[in-house]
Amino acid sequence: MKSEDTAKALLAACSARLDTDAGPQGTAFFVAPGYAVTAAHVVGGAEGLLVRLSERSDSWQGHVADSRPPFTDEIASASLYPAPDIALIKIDEGPDHACALLGRRLPDSGVRVMVRGHTRTYSPQEVTAETETFRLTGDLETSDPGCTLLKLGLGEATLGMSGAPVLEMSTGEVVGMLRTTRGLRSNLGGWVVPADLIRSLWPDQVALGNDRFHERDSRWRQVASQLRGRSSSMNAASAEGGLSIGKIQSYLTSVITGGEIGVVNIEYGPTGRRRADQGNDDG
Amino acid sequence: MSEIAQVMMPSGDLIWVRVRVAEPAAADEHAAGPADVGLGGRVAPAVQALRLPGFAETVRGVVSSVRQALDEHQPDSLAVEFGVEIAARAGGVLSVLAEVGGTAQIRVTASWGRPDVALASHRAEVSEPR
Numbered sequence: 001m002k003s004e005d006t007a008k009a010l011l012a013a014c015s016a017r018l019d020t021d022a023g024p025q026g027t028a029f030f031v032a033p034g035y036a037v038t039a040a041h042v043v044g045g046a047e048g049l050l051v052r053l054s055e056r057s058d059s060w061q062g063h064v065a066d067s068r069p070p071f072t073d074e075i076a077s078a079s080l081y082p083a084p085d086i087a088l089i090k091i092d093e094g095p096d097h098a099c100a101l102l103g104r105r106l107p108d109s110g111v112r113v114m115v116r117g118h119t120r121t122y123s124p125q126e127v128t129a130e131t132e133t134f135r136l137t138g139d140l141e142t143s144d145p146g147c148t149l150l151k152l153g154l155g156e157a158t159l160g161m162s163g164a165p166v167l168e169m170s171t172g173e174v175v176g177m178l179r180t181t182r183g184l185r186s187n188l189g190g191w192v193v194p195a196d197l198i199r200s201l202w203p204d205q206v207a208l209g210n211d212r213f214h215e216r217d218s219r220w221r222q223v224a225s226q227l228r229g230r231s232s233s234m235n236a237a238s239a240e241g242g243l244s245i246g247k248i249q250s251y252l253t254s255v256i257t258g259g260e261i262g263v264v265n266i267e268y269g270p271t272g273r274r275r276a277d278q279g280n281d282d283g
Numbered sequence: 284m285s286e287i288a289q290v291m292m293p294s295g296d297l298i299w300v301r302v303r304v305a306e307p308a309a310a311d312e313h314a315a316g317p318a319d320v321g322l323g324g325r326v327a328p329a330v331q332a333l334r335l336p337g338f339a340e341t342v343r344g345v346v347s348s349v350r351q352a353l354d355e356h357q358p359d360s361l362a363v364e365f366g367v368e369i370a371a372r373a374g375g376v377l378s379v380l381a382e383v384g385g386t387a388q389i390r391v392t393a394s395w396g397r398p399d400v401a402l403a404s405h406r407a408e409v410s411e412p413r
Contacts, residue, residue, distance in 0.1 A: 022299050026321040042321040081319055120322065162321040181320045
């Protein structure tokens, strides 16, 4: 399995299309059990607004629990939603889900990242999932002294990608959330709210929830570890005793096809996915 | 370019409407520079519902004008068709006569049951002030 395929599968496991009563609005991704994030402008900064997330056959009902910054009359007439432009969604109903492995450090300049959003690129009448790769090109200070955005380049950030997870392809970590394009119909890239800022905004719901999820379920970390190993050595993937490509594929298949990924461990064997008891993941 | 916004009608009812943005917007596909990339544009929250000034005046003005115009002909029935477009401007929304091909169109149909009245229908088009 190529690293691009692994990145796509990880992104598909944690991201979802976001709808309101007014129709599709963009993308969101799960950051902790029962919590997802999206761009504040996707939900109008409207705390309490009901939203629906969907990915393939799964769907979740939730509401906007917090918005940074919250909506004001000044924002209504602003051309861009002010920084950081991120909203926390509380999931009220729906199946268990995988959570993105949120990074703790700023990625290095030049690293390759992948974004997965829900767009109308294929058809104006239809919203479909779309991935795009970028390079991290720098950062951008904002009027909020606590918020420095990441800049992406060499890829097209299109309508619908707001709220999409940005995954560093060499580490498997989600380094942030896409919020803005630097130029529509161009390869100028976009702006990203960094993962460490997302963690710091909601230390209990997001940072702690994310850490606990990945302590309990180590499979994403194992896939991430495999990606890091592959980036340093093309032969690492086949290291004896390590996580085999077959196991990675099985895991990715399991998270894509749904199921209680958050609380139920998966045994990997020749017959594919089987459920096992709760407890530590066996990799 | 259009946006979804919640608007309070003069009756007090809240409705979701797709409003035309009258000024360059962040997500205008033809605009250069940074733009937020949500699918539906800016969604105004329910608690900040925009009021809709001018809606009742627009409807009343059109209907009153047509009735006055045909008053001397005393039609037996009168139908007036026109569109009202809700346009977003900085800090609020406005209701304006809808444009069709560059003009705001009002279709008036008047009828008489009496055979001595020749005029069966009347149609008027007015240009929207720029």
